[in-house]
Amino acid sequence: MLLIKCIAIVLAAVAITKTYLDYRKRLEPLLMFVFWTVIWISATVVIVFPGLIYQLIDYSQDRSVTIGALTGLAFIFMLYIVYRVYAKVARVEYQFTELVRKITLAEKDKGKKK
């Protein structure tokens, strides 16, 4: 378990560093950097202190909420994000390809007119 916790901390540190570098290079806005940093820190805290989940369930007073249900919910959320990213990337890639092609063909036509 200690190994998994260590790996989680290292991965989170890498992810946060990468986000910070993107922010510093002005590739991402401050809000995006803060959002992802909070997400990774939260996930790491849950992995390092799994007891927090039980406390959360106890706090909610709802016995029907189980670790399995929470994991399932997190999994669906992750898959939804992956799907949204895929759909967006596929659409942008297609449009980008079309744009490059149109520019290339327009340059050919321009060269012909000269």
Next chain:
Amino acid sequence: MSSKHLIIVLPAYNEARVISQVLGSLPKKLRGVGKITPLVIDDNSSDNTRAMAESCGAVCLRHSVNLGAGGATITGLEAARSMNADIVVTMDSDGQHDPNDLQSLVDPIVEKEVDVVLGSRMKQVSKAMPSHKVWGNNVLNGITYLFFRIWVSDSQSGYKAFSRRAIESIQISTCGYEICSEMIGEIKRHKLAFTEVPISTIYTDYSKSKGQLSLNAVNIVLGLLLRQLRNSR
């Protein structure tokens, strides 16, 4: 005398070393063809592929960003359409395809027998063809059949000839290596008549180094799967 205009589309990426040789080896005359125009699509090469191609008299278009072999082929087909080509041949620019096979590729289109001619390396398998490539091609033929219900002996061959009707009908939506399989699917969708002719493959250390990796099969399957899902609406 025939007035048919043949455009040979050569997608090229960093091929400065061999492009002059490939263009120089293209025939100046073919039976049933009045005019031959080599059209090089420089896929944003970092070397002087474009300058070399233009110095050999080829028409050259350059992508401002690298789109991959599939993307360059589609640009070539669209450009050929706008240049009023009667016949279009797609050919690799790494010297792997033998220009001596051009006549047998265009003949069935000149004779108006078919709309698409597929060059097949599997009809006369060269001993130089590595066995893993033979095996990989057969697997991809099977995958292409599963996706499009059409059997061809070499679904991944880039050496093909198209009639004007074919290039006006075919609509490609992928741009990776899966383009070859998608073209086969388009032949089926538009009910285009096609035939396969044997072609020889020239294997040199250079062409081998530029060839597809076997691992690309995974990308091809994934690309076809995503295309199928996208187009299922």
